[in-house]
Amino acid sequence: MASFRELLARTKAQIREVDTATAEAAIAGRPAPVVLDVREPDEYEQGALPGAVHIPRGHLESQVEHRIADRDAPIVVYCAGGTRSAFAAKTLSDLGYTDVVSMVGGFNKWKNEGRDWQTPQTLSPEQRNRYQRHLLLPEVGEEGQQKLLSSRALLLGAGGLGSPAALYLAAAGVGTLGIIDMDVVDDSNLQRQILHNVDRVGERKVDSAKKTLTALNPDVDVVTYDVRLGADNVLDIIDGYDVIVDGTDNFPTRYLVNDASLLKRIPVVHGSIFRFEGQATVFAPYQGPCYRCMIPEPPPAELAPSCAEAGVLGVLPGIIGSIQTMEAIKLLLGLGDPLIGRLLSYDALDESFRTFKVNRDPECPACGENAGEIVIAEYDELCTPHLREAHPTP
Numbered sequence: 001m002a003s004f005r006e007l008l009a010r011t012k013a014q015i016r017e018v019d020t021a022t023a024e025a026a027i028a029g030r031p032a033p034v035v036l037d038v039r040e041p042d043e044y045e046q047g048a049l050p051g052a053v054h055i056p057r058g059h060l061e062s063q064v065e066h067r068i069a070d071r072d073a074p075i076v077v078y079c080a081g082g083t084r085s086a087f088a089a090k091t092l093s094d095l096g097y098t099d100v101v102s103m104v105g106g107f108n109k110w111k112n113e114g115r116d117w118q119t120p121q122t123l124s125p126e127q128r129n130r131y132q133r134h135l136l137l138p139e140v141g142e143e144g145q146q147k148l149l150s151s152r153a154l155l156l157g158a159g160g161l162g163s164p165a166a167l168y169l170a171a172a173g174v175g176t177l178g179i180i181d182m183d184v185v186d187d188s189n190l191q192r193q194i195l196h197n198v199d200r201v202g203e204r205k206v207d208s209a210k211k212t213l214t215a216l217n218p219d220v221d222v223v224t225y226d227v228r229l230g231a232d233n234v235l236d237i238i239d240g241y242d243v244i245v246d247g248t249d250n251f252p253t254r255y256l257v258n259d260a261s262l263l264k265r266i267p268v269v270h271g272s273i274f275r276f277e278g279q280a281t282v283f284a285p286y287q288g289p290c291y292r293c294m295i296p297e298p299p300p301a302e303l304a305p306s307c308a309e310a311g312v313l314g315v316l317p318g319i320i321g322s323i324q325t326m327e328a329i330k331l332l333l334g335l336g337d338p339l340i341g342r343l344l345s346y347d348a349l350d351e352s353f354r355t356f357k358v359n360r361d362p363e364c365p366a367c368g369e370n371a372g373e374i375v376i377a378e379y380d381e382l383c384t385p386h387l388r389e390a391h392p393t394p
């Protein structure tokens with residue numbers, strides 16, 4: 001039987017080690033290696049290398065495949081002094097990772113030499129408890145939850161689609177939720193707009209939404225915009241958001257949001273409802289089709305009655321708004337296959353879903369190859385884009 005010293009010596013003979021200076025140079029280089037911290041949580045929380053992936057040594061085998069999928073990725077693994085990382089490097093090599101080095105001297109040496117480190121953001125015990133079911137998903141985990149907490153989502157409308165979207169985004173811990181709506185809560189909204197309630201009738205919708213969401217999750221900073229979204233403010237409002245969830249119900253606003261989001265390169269999760277049918281898709285700027293690629297021009301007004309005129313079964317926006325929220329969270333976390341270039345169509349009476357392919361239009365006046373630079377302007381019922389060529393501005 002081997003003693004600890006013999007086992008360590010044998011392990012070190014089977015791995016590659018680098019000193020802190022070599023590790024630092026590798027981390028600064030391109031492609032940058034994955035930096036893996038295998039210390040215990042209480043050690044990690046007091047300071048770690050910037051951007052380090054943290055998997056305690058005891059969870060390495062069970063978690064590493066989810067956290068570091070590419071087995072050929074260069075990995076620099078460290079612990080406090082270089083012993084645990086040596087064993088971790090051996091384990092990684094046994095698991096098929098091909099380019100692993102262990103940092104001699106570990107974090108203590110790194111820190112003593114005055115190299116760059118930081119105190120990682122960690123979840124509080126309350127957050128750990130609240131988001132426990134997210135943390136149990138390896139695809140989300142603590143890293144994903146941190147990402148959600150530092151994410152910013154903008155909701156256009158605190159109505160039928162915006163209600164489930166706002167509730168689930170807030171519940172999920174999306175750190176900043178912007179909500180734009182200029183209406184007041186009306187009795188007739190409550191059949192579907194579950195953000196509001198009878199005590200809020202007559203109140204500004206954004207204020208009612210903020211009360212509901214803050215009561216649900218105080219982690220969330222709810223930013224309200226009690227204004228009409230227009231050409232004069234759209235670029236300022238959407239600036240800095242990671243994703244836009246579009247719950248608007250009129251064509252001029254959708255085209256306005258489309259053109260502004262292309263300029264700012266912010267993905268839009270689109271949803272629409274009509275009577276018993278709903279649709280959802282994702283417009284990822286210059287990656288997939290945009291709203292104009294899908295609907296080059298609005299239908300004539302008589303064929304496109306608004307929600308107020310057409311009627312809608314109240315649960316329908318709950319379903320479509322929830323699908324939009326799922327897509328928004330997937331985009332924020334980089335998870336799965338978003339509805340880019342696909343239109344999901346739901347028929348409540350059949351209880352059936354269908355998916356249609358939506359192609360990017362090379363001739364699209366907004367995102368096509370030869371599209372002119374778009375000037376954000378108010379749209380009339382034809383919603384044609386205002387191109388810089390057509391409307392020269394000084």
Ligand SMILES: [Zn+2]
Nearest residue numbers: 290293364367
């Ligand atoms: Zn387009």
